[in-house]
Amino acid sequence: MKKISLASILILILVTSLVKNSTKKIEDKIFTINENIRSLKIEFEDEKLEYNYLSSPKKLTQYQSKYFENALLQIDIMKVKKIVVEEDYLKVTDFKEKLQVDE
Amino acid sequence: MNKKDNENITLEEYENKFSYKKNKSNLNIEFNRVAFIFFVFLVISTIYSIQLLHLGSLKLNNEKKKSMFHKKNYRADIIDRNGNYIAKTISTIDVGIKPKEVIDKKHLLLMLNYIYENRNFSKIEKRLNENKFFYLEKNINPKRYEELMLLGDKSIKSEESLIRLYPQDNLFSHVIGQIDNDNNGISGIEKSFDIELKKIKESLKLTLDTDIQFLIRKELVKFQEIFKSKGSAAILMDVNNGEIFSMVSLPDFNLNKRATIKDVNYINRITKGTYELGSVFKTFTIAAGINEEIIEPDTEFLNSKKFIRCGSRHKIREYDEDMPSDLTVEQILIRSGNVGSVRIIKKIGVEKHKSFLKTIGILDKIDFDIEEVGKPQKINWNEGCKLETISFGHGITTTILQLAKGYSIISNGGYDIKPTIIKKKIDKKHKRVKILKNDVSKKISPILRKIVSTKEGTAKQANVAGYHVGGKTGTAQQSIDKKYSKTKINTFASIFPTENPKYALVVMIESPKLASEYVYKYRNKEGSYTGTPYNTAGWTSVEVAGKIIEKIGPILATKYMEN
Numbered sequence: 109m110k111k112i113s114l115a116s117i118l119i120l121i122l123v124t125s126l127v128k129n130s131t132k133k134i135e136d137k138i139f140t141i142n143e144n145i146r147s148l149k150i151e152f153e154d155e156k157l158e159y160n161y162l163s164s165p166k167k168l169t170q171y172q173s174k175y176f177e178n179a180l181l182q183i184d185i186m187k188v189k190k191i192v193v194e195e196d197y198l199k200v201t202d203f204k205e206k207l208q209v210d211e
Numbered sequence: 212m213n214k215k216d217n218e219n220i221t222l223e224e225y226e227n228k229f230s231y232k233k234n235k236s237n238l239n240i241e242f243n244r245v246a247f248i249f250f251v252f253l254v255i256s257t258i259y260s261i262q263l264l265h266l267g268s269l270k271l272n273n274e275k276k277k278s279m280f281h282k283k284n285y286r287a288d289i290i291d292r293n294g295n296y297i298a299k300t301i302s303t304i305d306v307g308i309k310p311k312e313v314i315d316k317k318h319l320l321l322m323l324n325y326i327y328e329n330r331n332f333s334k335i336e337k338r339l340n341e342n343k344f345f346y347l348e349k350n351i352n353p354k355r356y357e358e359l360m361l362l363g364d365k366s367i368k369s370e371e372s373l374i375r376l377y378p379q380d381n382l383f384s385h386v387i388g389q390i391d392n393d394n395n396g397i398s399g400i401e402k403s404f405d406i407e408l409k410k411i412k413e414s415l416k417l418t419l420d421t422d423i424q425f426l427i428r429k430e431l432v433k434f435q436e437i438f439k440s441k442g443s444a445a446i447l448m449d450v451n452n453g454e455i456f457s458m459v460s461l462p463d464f465n466l467n468k469r470a471t472i473k474d475v476n477y478i479n480r481i482t483k484g485t486y487e488l489g490s491v492f493k494t495f496t497i498a499a500g501i502n503e504e505i506i507e508p509d510t511e512f513l514n515s516k517k518f519i520r521c522g523s524r525h526k527i528r529e530y531d532e533d534m535p536s537d538l539t540v541e542q543i544l545i546r547s548g549n550v551g552s553v554r555i556i557k558k559i560g561v562e563k564h565k566s567f568l569k570t571i572g573i574l575d576k577i578d579f580d581i582e583e584v585g586k587p588q589k590i591n592w593n594e595g596c597k598l599e600t601i602s603f604g605h606g607i608t609t610t611i612l613q614l615a616k617g618y619s620i621i622s623n624g625g626y627d628i629k630p631t632i633i634k635k636k637i638d639k640k641h642k643r644v645k646i647l648k649n650d651v652s653k654k655i656s657p658i659l660r661k662i663v664s665t666k667e668g669t670a671k672q673a674n675v676a677g678y679h680v681g682g683k684t685g686t687a688q689q690s691i692d693k694k695y696s697k698t699k700i701n702t703f704a705s706i707f708p709t710e711n712p713k714y715a716l717v718v719m720i721e722s723p724k725l726a727s728e729y730v731y732k733y734r735n736k737e738g739s740y741t742g743t744p745y746n747t748a749g750w751t752s753v754e755v756a757g758k759i760i761e762k763i764g765p766i767l768a769t770k771y772m773e774n
Contacts, residue, residue, distance in 0.1 A: 114245050114249070117249070118245075118248065118249060118252060121249075121252045121253065121256050122252060124256060125252070125255060125256040128256075128260070150302075153299075154301070156296070157296055157299055157301070157376075157378060160295045160296045160378055161378045164295075164378065164379065164421065164425075165421065165422050165425035165426070166379075166380075166382075166425060169429075182761075184676065184677075185676070185677045185764060185765055185768065186676055186677050203768075
C-alpha cells in the first residue's frame with residue numbers, strides 16, 4: 109500500500125513536470141504572440157488615428173472643395189428610392205413615404 | 212533405517228543457523244532509495260517551477276515596461292459612438308541636450324544646422340554655454356529623431372513621453388474640456404471622468420456623432436457670421452433615451468492649443484448658460500393643462516382682449532395685433548398667443564404648474580455628465596405676476612439642455628429620460644418611468660407640427676420636406692442684471708418626425724442682428740425673400756434649424772434607421 113502511494117506520488121510529480129514543461133512551450137508561444145499583438149495594436153491605433161484625421165468631415169469637405177468643386181450635388185430625399193428584396197423579385201419603393209393625408 | 216545389532220543411532224538436534232526472517236533493515240534501504248528518487252524528482256520539478264515563475268515575472272516586468280497603461284500621464288482614449296477618436300493619448304519622444312557631455316560644441320552645432328535648417332542657432336549656442344540640460348525639440352517626428360540619433364553624439368538624450376491629442380480640434384471643445392500639464396482634467400469630460408480615464412484601459416465611448424457634430428457646427432458658424440450674433444448653440448437628442456448626438460456651443464476653442472480662457476463669452480451655452488427663453492415655454496403651459504385634464508386642444512377661449520391686466524400696474528400684451536379674440540388651445544399655441552397662455556395658466560394654478568415643470572426637470576439644476584451646469588434661478592411663485600409671465604416663458608430661466616429634455620419627455624409618450632453623452636450598455640432590465648399621461652404626446656405633437664407646416668405657424672422655415680418637423684419658437688429679450696435689454700435670445704425647440712418622434716433639436720442664437728443681404732428660400736411656397744424682416748426666432752433660429760435638418764436628416768434617416 110505504501111509502495112503504491114509513493115509510486116503514485118512520484119508519477120504525479122513526474123507527470124506534472126512533463127506537463128509543465130510542455131505547457132511552458134505553449135506559454136512561450138502565447139507570450140510571443142501577445143507581444144506581437146501589442147505592438148501591432150499600437151501600430152493599428154496610430155493608423156486608425158491617421159485615418160480618423162484624414163477621413164474627418166473637416167478634411168473631406170476640404171478635399172471636396174479642392175477636387176470636386178460643384179460636382180457633388182445634394183439630392184432631395186423625396187427623390188431617393190430603395191430596393192427591397194422580396195422572395196423572388198425586387199421591389200422599388202420610396203425611401204421616405206409620402207403622407208397620404210394633406211397636412 | 213535398519214537397525215543393526217548393537218548399533219546406536221544418535222539423533223542430534225540440528226540447528227540451522229540460516230533462518231529466513233523479514234529483515235526490517237531491508238525496508239530502510241528501500242525507503243532510502245525511494246526517498247532519493249523522490250528527492251531528485253522534487254529538485255527537477257522545483258527547477259522547472261522556478262523557471263516558469265521566473266519567466267512569468269519577466270513577462271510582467273516586460274509588460275510594465277512596454278505598456279502605455281503603466282506610464283506616467285497615461286489617459287484612456289475618448290471615442291465617439293462610431294469609434295472615431297475624439298481624444299487620444301500617444302507616445303512621443305522629447306529630445307534634449309546635456310551640455311556637460313558635449314565633446315565638440317562646434318561640430319555638434321554644425322551637424323544640428325544640417326538637420327534644423329531654419330533654426331536660430333545663437334540661442335542653442337547660448338544654452339550650450341549655460342551647461343544646463345535643455346530640450347531641443349519636444350514631440351519630435353520619427354524622421355528627425357532618426358537623423359539626430361544617427362549623429363551618435365552621447366550628449367543628445369531622448370525621453371519617451373505621452374501627450375494628449377485632439378484630432379477634431381474645436382469640434383468637441385466644450386464637451387471634452389482640457390487637461391493641465393500634470394495630466395489632471397480641468398473642465399468637461401476630462402475633469403468629470405478624470406479618475407476613470409487614468410484607470411481604465413479601454414476607451415471611453417460617447418454618444419456623440421462626429422459627422423453630425425461637424426455639420427451642425429458648420430451651420431452655426433455660417434449663421435453666426437450672417438447674423439453677427441454674440442454666440443449660438445444647438446443640441447440634438449434622442450427623445451426616447453436621452454442620448455445626445457450633438458452638442459455645439461459657439462464660440463469654441465482649439466483643445467490642442469491649451470490656452471487659458473477667461474472670456475465669459477466662451478461659456479458652454481448648452482449646459483452652463485441659463486436663459487429666459489420666452490414662448491418655447493407655452494408648450495409646457497399647454498402640456499401641463501392637458502396633463503391635468505383641465506384643457507384639451509379644442510378647448511375654446513373666447514373674447515380674449517389684446518392685453519390682459521396683471522396686478523395694478525402690469526399689462527401683458529399680444530405681440531400680434533391681428534390675433535383673433537376667439538381661439539382654441541391649439542390655435543393659441545400655433546399663433547403663440549400671450550393672453551391665451553395667461554388664461555390657460557390661471558386655470559392650471561401655481562401648484563400644478565410648478566409640479567409639472569419640476570417633473571419634467573426644468574426648475575432644478577440638472578445632474579449631468581459634465582460639471583459645467585447652470586442652476587436655474589429660484590422662483591418666488593407668489594410674487595406679483597410671476598405665474599402669468601411664466602406662462603409665456605418670462606420670469607423663469609433654464610438651460611438649453613433642460614429645454615431639450617422637457618420637449619423630449621413631452622413628445623416621447625411622457626417617459627422620463629436622463630440626458631447623457633456617455634454611451635452605456637443597454638440594460639434590458641431598466642424600465643422606463645412614465646411621468647406624464649399618454650394623451651400629452653399624442654395631443655401636443657400634431658400642434659407642434661402645425662406650427663411648422665401651416666400658414667399661421669411661426670416656424671415655416673423649418674418645414675424640411677420628408678422630415679415632418681414640429682416645434683415652437685421663442686423670442687425673448689435678454690435679461691441682464693434683472694433688467695430687460697434690447698438684445699434677443701432667439702430659440703427654436705423642435706422634434707421630428709412628429710408622427711413618431713425620435714429626435715429633439717434645439718437651436719439658440721444669442722443677440723442676432725438683422726441680415727440685410729441674406730436670402731430666405733421659402734419652404735412652403737415658391738419664391739424667396741431678401742433680408743431679415745424681423746429679429747425674431749422665426750427668421751433666425753428657425754432658419755438655422757431648417758438648414759441643419761436638411762444636412763443631418765439623411766444621416767439620421769439611414770445610419771440610425773430602425774429596422
